[in-house]
Amino acid sequence: MAVTLADVAARAGVSAATVSRVLNGNYPVARTTRSRVMRAVEELEYVVNGPASSLAAARSDLIGVLVNDIADPFFGIMASAIQNEISPVTGAGGGEGTAGQKLAVVCNTGGVPERELTYLTLLQRQRAAAVVLTGGAIESPAHSAALAVRLRRLERAGARVVLCGRPPLPAPETEGAAQGAGSGPDRSRGADAEAGQPIAVTFDNRGGARTLTEHLLSLGHRRMGYLAGPADRTTTRHRLEGHRAALAEAGAGAGSEDAARLILHGGYDRASGYDGALELLRRDPEVTAILAANDTAALGVCAALRDQGLRIPEDVSVTGFDDLPFAADAAPALTTVRIPLHDAGARAGRLALGLESPPAGGIATIRSELMVRASTAPPPGRSRG
């Protein structure tokens, strides 16, 4: 059907092994032989058979990148950075420099737990060299357990697993290994036995939310609405914890009894921001600031406020999270917390390739930074003190 190694070997007048060596460039081959082979490769338009190669070598050059929502730039930026690290632009024509190239592929889970699991299985089936899971993790115990199983298998199979933007999985309680082999073969454990160490690049979501809330508090805000993301995501929980911590530290008088009433769970999308803002306004028309789950939701909040005839920040202050590119362009420019998504992704990519060794403990935390812009200001003159 297609041109094979043997065809190339025949044409070049060498053995298949030699062709393989030339192509993989991991073994000394005479200059003249090499060029003869390359010529045959080009004349025949030979393209390596990946599956055959992966089978024989017992490894593949596939690296999976899981994202929750590929249409969201938050993930797009990370994915882009990861992929850049893994498949840098080759100066070559693209045809030959392909040897040993890793193929970074991004898989969109849509935030659906089942799909996350499915993709992991599919990637394991492909004998992926590494897997990077990005963004907040679902916190359901059932899913965590299922996820842990997949990741453990992946690691056992020699794949490097890197978390980017999510914390390591909580250690499972009991481990009922299903290995009651009767006549089963006694396979030997592979080389790297130190698979217990999780590798992760995490974000300081807690600190970011805390700083954001403190900023608002220092401006004088006391009635703040908080639009949290989906209830079962690590990202959501951490940010909320940071918010609450700042509130608590400012003293109970700061409205802690109201606080619970002014915290709404929703999505990370624009519509959730819009609807959430409206609901917040309904619950407390006197709210002077709204912290959105992220920049995208913040845009929705702004739209809702405008539609209600409220000015930003004169009447209500608004904050986002992430500092996506458009945050600075919004009108007014959004006060938000910058997460260096690109850097985080790049680092995760390097960790996945094994180009960089993980920090002690395996977990690198990326600092976040408060970006004060035009969407926050002191609350309007209060009708009382």
Next chain:
Amino acid sequence: MAVTLADVAARAGVSAATVSRVLNGNYPVARTTRSRVMRAVEELEYVVNGPASSLAAARSDLIGVLVNDIADPFFGIMASAIQNEISPVTGAGGGEGTAGQKLAVVCNTGGVPERELTYLTLLQRQRAAAVVLTGGAIESPAHSAALAVRLRRLERAGARVVLCGRPPLPAPETEGAAQGAGSGPDRSRGADAEAGQPIAVTFDNRGGARTLTEHLLSLGHRRMGYLAGPADRTTTRHRLEGHRAALAEAGAGAGSEDAARLILHGGYDRASGYDGALELLRRDPEVTAILAANDTAALGVCAALRDQGLRIPEDVSVTGFDDLPFAADAAPALTTVRIPLHDAGARAGRLALGLESPPAGGIATIRSELMVRASTAPPPGRSRG
């Protein structure tokens, strides 16, 4: 090293062939045998070896999706739609329903021609079942030729090639087939000989830009700045053609001599919009409308205008293109052209899977729609008539 088919077979007390048949579900197997096998699979935590499977079956379940910029929602939305079509959410637990599942993987070319070629080679090497190329194509003849070669090979290898958001490649002039085989093997041409027909879902960029320009003309604008995207992209060229057509139709008096001076090439990013607007203002301070390359660039244009103390749309009207989600949320809401990216992607996905047969001629053109919002208005009272 890992659990193999044979292990499962041994444990279930059947032959490897039977296990294979159960797993692929494409052959009758007795109920009891099937369940016995499935139990063994679960007990052993068996995961199919993809490469081995692909090698034996001479096909893989990988589907590649190439995008120019994964951090751009324009591509994110399409990729998401494509992937949804290809890997729908399985109701199953994610472990077993994996049989026959296609693995849709998105590859980020970054708009770099070499990377596009590299990815295609990598995908061919993986024996991808299909490849979807999204977004505008680079128009350099050299690249087109190289691309054509890759795509032809891919198709010859049985992969379905679908274009989404870009026109079919121009037919190459001469085809100097490098097949001077001397002792070469005489391979038989595979089954599907009708590979000449390109399959594409294209956007009506020309019509969209034309409508947009007509909208502005009808409002009374005569001095319009046009920020085109990168010079060598099909998308850019088509939109520009539409713009010029509308201008031409409105009559030369509409300022056709100025037109050339007020057309600037740049990128599809926010910075290009910002810088472009400034440059446009420098070339003609009297410009009353700016058509940005896309919504993202339009945001940059708006920022630049604001920074110059100009009001939108009172002083200058601004338009985008694509109608990405944030366009409606911008302040003011952006007048733009809606391209149903999601629908287009979904269709491309189905075409790639062969679930839907391409229209006669192979090319489906997606209609675009003018979305008039708040960023356009009649030009300010002119100092003259």
Next chain:
DNA sequence: CTGTTAGCGCATTCAT
């Protein structure tokens, strides 16, 4: 430096 020899794990004939 290069050729020879064995599989890698699975899908698929062909028998039964």
Next chain:
DNA sequence: ATGAATGCGCTAACAG
């Protein structure tokens, strides 16, 4: 409905 045999195309020892 199931089993036995064969080979997919390549890499990796091992020789030389």
